[in-house]
Amino acid sequence: MSTLTANPDFEQRRRDVAAALCAVLPPHCVLSRLEDTRPYECDGLSAYRQPPMVVALPEDESQVAAVLEVCRTLNVPVVPRGAGTGLSGGAMPIAQGVVLSTAKLNRIVRVDPYARTAVVQPGVRNLAISEAAAPHGLYYAPDPSSQIACTIGGNVAENSGGVHCLKYGLTVHNVLRARVVTIEGDVIELGGEALDAPGLDLLAVFIGSEGMLGIVTEVTVKLVPKPAVARVIMASFADVVTGANAVARVIAAGIIPAGLEMMDQTSSRMVEPFVHAGYDLDAAAILLCEADGTLDEVEDEIARMAAVLRDAGASAIAVSTSEEERLRFWSGRKNAFPAAGRISPDYYCMDGTIPRKNLAQVLAGIAQMEVKYGLRCANVFHAGDGNLHPLILFDANQPDELARAEAFGADILALCVAVGGTITGEHGVGIEKIDSMCVQFKPAELAAFFAVKRAFDPLALLNPDKAIPTLHRCAEFGRMRVTNGVLPHANLPRF
Structure with a gap:
């Protein structure tokens, strides 16, 4: 037990804060025992850990406001937390603070195929938005590598991207509106569902603010049509510098791929035994370049990219021949982080x-x-x-x-x-x-x-x-x- 948690004054403070939170939340939504708060001691940056004093798990917007009112009244710091997949310690607790988790706000409010939008609560997983929109031929474009687990609230906090952010943009380019509770308990709306909103663009300020400005309780995101066809080029290079220069050559040629990713040989060799993506393990570096759109558009773009890559020094080029192979190519890139555990x-x-x-x-x-x-x-x-x-x-x-x-x-x-x-x-x-x-x-x-x-x-x-x-x-x-x-x-x- 740490010196702080063994301190009688700290324990009394913990009891007081937990009791105040239990007055505004159901008892099962307040965690204060060390064994219950321990899972919240860090996010994906696990080198730094600190158990929180109390964890609050509100179930709706009014409860979020009530938690903030308690914390404001008692002068208790609040650390917002989504799925805990962040990699910079943004959700690491404060010893004498409250972690406010939005995990229970996980409802997809509605999908509007005509406006091509979805309204979701912050605890909805990134991938779940695309799954809900799929019957309408739509999807949510930003796709962080952790998209099967990370939530839209955390994506908003960090302005997350993904392998397709080059063509489709980051979170800030795909969120139209956010409903936010301030530390003073006010509910405000930033942005709107129209193409523009009156006043200063506070939505862009809020996205990427890492939970320092307010707690998001609802988000309206853009949906885009799922492309008819998508194919990926895997280009091999004998050295990393040549591969890096090829990236600039592709963009300079006026081509904006749906995705343009690079992995060096160390990355490829740690990933391949993990997912069997079909990577060229002899290459010093590989580029993954995706084209999407109609069949004619994709064939044209693949041909243009292949020509640029060959001219830039690619030693080998392979093009996905099926959707299964395309997803396999991407699975290697998206599993690079967990695959690192195989070699270190x-x-x-x-x-x-x-x-x-x-x-x-x-x-x-x-x-x-x-x-x-x-x-x-x-x-x-x-x-x-x-x-x-x-x-x-x-x-x-x-x-x-x-x-x-x-x-x-x-x-x-x-x-x-x-x-x-x-x-x-x-x-x-x-x-x-x-x-x-x-x-x-x-x-x-x-x-x-x-x-x-x-x-x-x-x-x-x-x-x-x-x-x-x-x-x-x-x-x-x-x-x-x-x-x-x-x-x-x-x-x-x-x-």
Whole structure:
């Protein structure tokens, strides 16, 4: 038992908060015993764990508002949680806080095939939306690798993408409206079901805000027609740099594939025994390029992409000949993260975004970092939009390997910023990248972010100490981190 949980004052606080929540929720919707709250101690970033004081599982919007009212009255921090598949620690609890899970808000309110929209509660799984829309020949386009488990509420919080985000966009491009409960208990609607909404575009501000501005209770998403045909090219390359350059060549040719993904040989070889996707294991890198649309459109685009890829140096090209084979090609890419467990006790998944023209440069830099830190890295990513997902492989049982993996990851993100990119594409900042925010943003920019948060959450109770670092934290980070002999943000105040 931790020192905190053994503290009598803490135990009394836990009992008081749980009792207050039981007054507004059914008893089975309040968890306060350690054995019941333990499953909520982390999200997909399992290196960091903290059991919450209490877990609340409201069953409808009015109960969400009631939970927030209790927490506001008692001055208790609230950490919103979806399915817990996030990879940046955004849903990691606070020791003296409440985790508010939206898992029980899991109803598909309606599917409108004429407006091509679906109205769903935040606990609805991403894939379940497409399953509900399938009888109408429609589907929901954003498809994170965790789509069988992740929920739309979490997708909204992190602005999730997926392998088809190049053509169809991220969550922010596919959500029309969100119904939100603020920390003050107000229910507000952001956006609308029309093509435009009056006033400032607060919906775009809310999407990707990592639970720091409010709790979403209902979402209206766009649905798109399921393509008549879809086929995938698997292109092999003798080296990673040539493969990376081929990505830019495809886009420069005026082709926007439905998906354009890249995997290096380490990734392919760890995935193939896991799912038997049919990957070329002799290739240093493979590209998966998908075309979708009518039969004529797909045949034309496949031919054009194949020509560009051959001209860019592809050593072999294979094209899916059936829907089964197409799904098998994608299954390898979507199972890259769990497959990492076959070759390493632990992995640390990074998430940075760079201009496509810098792919080769950044991949070469990552290769140098492997030598610097003495750790392997499997590269698998959304190449079409420059969203990298390096998997740093390490063994947490070795005393210093987690620290080396974290330093490796921080260097990757710093390189992303240096080439004109950003420290995240779809996983969010959470606690994982909060120091890297100090590398990317200036003090005035961070102050502006805090101003937006204060406008929504003046008491700073919603997911505090996540995503936006204080200037004090950045000053301390600047003191500790010297890159190439240069102290970043030397102008930051020293406290």
